[in-house]
Amino acid sequence: MFQLLGIKLISFFDQLGAITMLALKIFKKIIKGKIHFRNTFDEMVLLGIKSLPIVSITAAFVGMAFSIQVVREFLDFGAGEIVGGVVALAVWRELAPLLTAVVFAGRVGAAISAEIGSMKVTEQIEALESMSQDPIDYLIIPKILACTLLMPLLVGLADIIGYLSGLLVALGSGRINPVAYFESAQTMLRVSDISGGLIKALLFGFIIALLSSYMGLNTKSGAKGVGEATTFAVVISLISIFILNYFLSLVLF
Amino acid sequence: MIEIKNITKHFGTKQVVNNLSLSVNQGEKIAIIGPSGCGKSTLLRLIIGLQFPDSGHILIENQDITQMTTKEINKLRLKFGLLFQSSALFDSMNVEHNVGFTLRENFKFSNDEIQKTVREKLELVDMKGTEKNMPSDLSGGMKKRIGLARAIAANPEIILYDEPTTGLDPILSTNIEDLIVKLNKKLNITSIIVTHQISTILRTADKIYMMHEGKLLEPETPKTIYHSQNKYIREFIRGGLTE
Numbered sequence: 001m002f003q004l005l006g007i008k009l010i011s012f013f014d015q016l017g018a019i020t021m022l023a024l025k026i027f028k029k030i031i032k033g034k035i036h037f038r039n040t041f042d043e044m045v046l047l048g049i050k051s052l053p054i055v056s057i058t059a060a061f062v063g064m065a066f067s068i069q070v071v072r073e074f075l076d077f078g079a080g081e082i083v084g085g086v087v088a089l090a091v092w093r094e095l096a097p098l099l100t101a102v103v104f105a106g107r108v109g110a111a112i113s114a115e116i117g118s119m120k121v122t123e124q125i126e127a128l129e130s131m132s133q134d135p136i137d138y139l140i141i142p143k144i145l146a147c148t149l150l151m152p153l154l155v156g157l158a159d160i161i162g163y164l165s166g167l168l169v170a171l172g173s174g175r176i177n178p179v180a181y182f183e184s185a186q187t188m189l190r191v192s193d194i195s196g197g198l199i200k201a202l203l204f205g206f207i208i209a210l211l212s213s214y215m216g217l218n219t220k221s222g223a224k225g226v227g228e229a230t231t232f233a234v235v236i237s238l239i240s241i242f243i244l245n246y247f248l249s250l251v252l253f
Numbered sequence: 254m255i256e257i258k259n260i261t262k263h264f265g266t267k268q269v270v271n272n273l274s275l276s277v278n279q280g281e282k283i284a285i286i287g288p289s290g291c292g293k294s295t296l297l298r299l300i301i302g303l304q305f306p307d308s309g310h311i312l313i314e315n316q317d318i319t320q321m322t323t324k325e326i327n328k329l330r331l332k333f334g335l336l337f338q339s340s341a342l343f344d345s346m347n348v349e350h351n352v353g354f355t356l357r358e359n360f361k362f363s364n365d366e367i368q369k370t371v372r373e374k375l376e377l378v379d380m381k382g383t384e385k386n387m388p389s390d391l392s393g394g395m396k397k398r399i400g401l402a403r404a405i406a407a408n409p410e411i412i413l414y415d416e417p418t419t420g421l422d423p424i425l426s427t428n429i430e431d432l433i434v435k436l437n438k439k440l441n442i443t444s445i446i447v448t449h450q451i452s453t454i455l456r457t458a459d460k461i462y463m464m465h466e467g468k469l470l471e472p473e474t475p476k477t478i479y480h481s482q483n484k485y486i487r488e489f490i491r492g493g494l495t496e
């Protein structure tokens with residue numbers, strides 16, 4: 001029993017070490033300027049199109065659901081005029097970065113690990129190598145850069161959509177003045193609330209792409225291996241994001 | 254010139270290559286035969302540095318690939334064309350981008366030059382006009398020929414063929430065999446052909462090596478192979494004919 005736990009623990013640290021090594025290798029290459037710009041741009045467009053609809057829908061509905069609660073409770077307290085500020089704070093600091101990362105991991109992270117995993121088991125990674133292309137340079141770095149740059153854009157969009165869908169709910173209650181909704185946000189919010197959320201987004205994008213790429217590259221042979229790698233990539237991305245989010249909230253705000 | 258000196262390769266505890274040596278001269282065409290799982294594809298991977306031997310040396314034009322940095326290996330690989338057994342086409346790219354891959358990424362050809370070269374190579378493998386097809390639209394035999402077109406796109410000096418004719422009908426198979434011979438003659442290309450197909454062995458190879466227990470047996474020629482002194486080779490060839 002303890003022995004099993006020990007083995008699990010060792011393999012956990014092995015994996016962590018390997019992921020860190022991959023991250024360092026990627027940093028080094030990026031600093032050296034080994035960036036395949038065409039692939040990076042293509043990935044950004046492709047992943048952007050993939051994730052835009054679900055990110056928007058998620059932001060709208062989460063924004064509305066959250067506002068329903070806030071509007072109801074705050075009106076009871078007679079604090080209707082600060083609803084806008086509360087919604088903005090919650091959306092910009094926590095809800096938009098976190099939930100965008102969740103859907104991004106499910107949509108894009110899964111797609112990355114499945115793509116790289118199936119390239120691995122069908123020898124396409126070796127084909128790249130045989131034609132003098134380093135898979136890290138050609139495949140992985142473009143995906144990582146694309147995700148890291150794309151996430152802040154998506155979260156920015158989710159910020160706006162979430163905040164405005166809160167306004168809709170507030171207006172729907174018939175007892176909140178839209179001017180107060182905007183003004184309260186203006187007085188309660190600092191720039192760091194928005195920038196903090198975007199920093200989270202940047203890191204989440206990087207983590208999702210890194211973990212998904214790592215899982216893809218380490219896919220065991222066969223279609224079953226690809227499925228397992230994909231599931232694992234999503235699960236491990238989500239857990240990492242939730243943990244990281246807590247610590248980031250602690251230091252950022 | 255390729256010189257393989259006493260290489261050994263294990264996967265886990267399983268020994269796949271056992272103290273194997275081989276030398277292939279510039280412009281020579283050799284075939285490697287042997288039962289499934291005996292290590293033929295592994296041997297090709299070792300030659301192009303996709304895997305490394307546990308011990309021994311592999312010299313390509315006097316440069317030892319086992320001692321090189323990744324950068325040096327990548328440079329050396331530009332001389333090679335490798336046709337994968339599974340074709341290994343890039344799923345995300347159409348035929349034109351697959352075949353033109355190395356021209357675009359390594360040789361920085363212009364789009365026009367790439368299109369022209371791709372058209373030529375597709376014609377050579379009887380796949381004219383398939384530029385815009387995706388690999389998922391192609392049959393196994395078609396993929397194989399696109400893989401071949403990709404391998405020869407940049408006119409490599411050395412071509413490694415992993416079962417170039419498996420899964421092709423007899424006419425296509427003959428065309429590909431002719432192509433292998435033609436490329437070799439015209440451009441003095443060194444060819445290593447891994448195959449199970451008797452017609453390919455007989456029609457393309459100057460020398461035929463059989464892989465047995467991780468080593469290569471004494472080579473035969475298309476003329477001598479039917480009367481080989483070695484019982485493994487005789488059995489293999491006879492088995493192949495009665496199949």
Ligand SMILES: Nc1ncnc2c1ncn2[C@@H]1O[C@H](COP(=O)(O)OP(=O)(O)OP(=O)(O)O)[C@@H](O)[C@H]1O
Nearest residue numbers: 264265269287288289290291292293294295296338
């Ligand atoms: N990456 C690997 N990890 C572990 N074992 C491997 C690996 N690659 C090959 N093998 C094993 O090495 C042996 C030789 O494999 P290889 O693919 O070279 O055979 P082959 O001669 O090409 O067979 P076939 O004619 O079926 O293509 C097989 O037993 C295979 O299971």
Ligand SMILES: [Mg+2]
Nearest residue numbers: 293294295338
């Ligand atoms: Mg093989």
